[in-house]
Amino acid sequence: MKYVVGDIVTRHSYQNDMLFRILELTDQTAMLAGEEMRLLADAPLDDLLPVSDIDKRKRRELGKQKEDVSYRLFRQDAKLMKKRNEYAATSGYESDASFFELRGRVLHLDGDAFYLQRCTELYERFGVPVYGVHLDEKKMPDQIASLLEMVQPDIVVITGHDAYLETRGNRDDLRAYRHTKYFAECVRVARKYCANRDQLIIFAGACQSHFETLIKAGANFASSPDRVNIHALDPVYIASKVSQTSYLDAIKLWEVLRNTITGEKGLGGIETKGIMRLGMPLKTPES
Template identity: 65%
Template sequence: MTVKTGDIVGRLSYKCDLLFRVLTISNDVVTLVGEEMRLLADAPMDDLKVMTLKEREEDKNKVKEQEEASYRLFRQDAKLMKRRQDYQTHAGYEETSHFFELRGRVLHLDGDANYLNRCTDIYNKLGVPVYGVHLAEKEMPSQLASLLKMVQPDILVVTGHDAYSKAKGNRNDLKAYRHTKYFAECVRIARNHTKDLDRLLIFAGACQSHFETLIRAGANFASSPDRVNIHALDPVYIASKLSRTSFSDTVNLWDIIRNTITGQKGLGGIETKGSMRLGLPYKEEYEDEIDPS
């Protein structure tokens, strides 16, 4: 079967362990983007197999189970946070007051339009305010300053696709990574805009990104400590946790990583406070504008 742009394929040399979308074809070299993982790869045409609808559905169901498990963990965690907030805010008062939540606003830059749409759906499902922008990774640094000024986010997510190639250098050589340098430049621009690590919370990186460079540049959270692939939705769960955690609380690092699909081999970070603030009084007519606690 002839491989064409947009096909869903697997790599025979990797036993079709991951599914990819065909991005471009040049001579017999095919550029691929992960269907579920934020990975960019090249492969020869004869190494690719076009996946059948049945094979794609089987893989989709397996991934869906992982996504649902991560979503359940997040919802359970959110309920526990709300109970604790209710206890702390109501303690010592005879009357029970109704508080509203001002959750941290996310600016999400994504190198993949399909992933951006999926991420935006999850943000909305979790009640997290988001402004999403699709940009090629190389274009992100030139556009970021104006976007920060316009959106004034509490949380910045800079992600897309990345990959590490042994053929281009060792693990500490940034030239061996497709897009880490662009993500790192974005982090430096953002830190020049807001230096306080607890006033602008940053997640940066994609599959196999150089974690240490992104953290040193000023990211609060990044990928990928073990240079493994990360799931398309992992940045969403980290940003959402930060958005829904009180500015007076430090996020538990283990709690925030365990809610992701990939876990600590692919994601890590530093001690960081949340960005949500409670307010009074809550009025029902404000329901469309603010989220009640």
């Protein structure tokens, strides 16, 4: 079977459990990126199985169903937050007073251009201001300082692809992870820029990343506590929740993790306050 970069395949040795995109090809092996999960892997060409259009469509429909559940949960929580904000803005009185929301601005660094586009589209659906940058994970630590100065974000997402490789060491050996060390260095640079974990909120990690290292480096939220795969859109749900939560309120950890596609096995974090601030009055162009 002749493959080309961009083909969608599965791995026979893993019971064809996940869809992958081919990123690079050699005579004998292929570098693969998860189609839905933020996993980077390599495999012999004879281990790959091409995916038919029908199978692709079925798998993507199942993935879409999971995304829809998370989206509905997020929207429900957003509506409740808006009602609370309306009550707070009017001190509980019936009033025609209007207010506006200053939501937290996100700087999203992603090692995968395809994922970045999907994430940006979801931020826009949520009404969250975002500045997205596609960067190779290994280059992120060298670029993040200048990006922080330029964008002045409230929230930083540092993600892409990662993987734990048993052949390189045990689960606590950072050399056994493809990109965790680069994510962690990125977090440390960001924390030098702003040490307060409630003034700059950081999410870091991808599939199977070393959760404890990223939290110790200074992240508020990270992956992956159980070294499992995380969904491509999970960082967006966490960043958007922070962006739309009042700075007076703490993020309820279980609530934010519940809204993700992967859940608490793949994502975790520490107590963190929201970023959003209310303002009054709301002035329209006509007024």
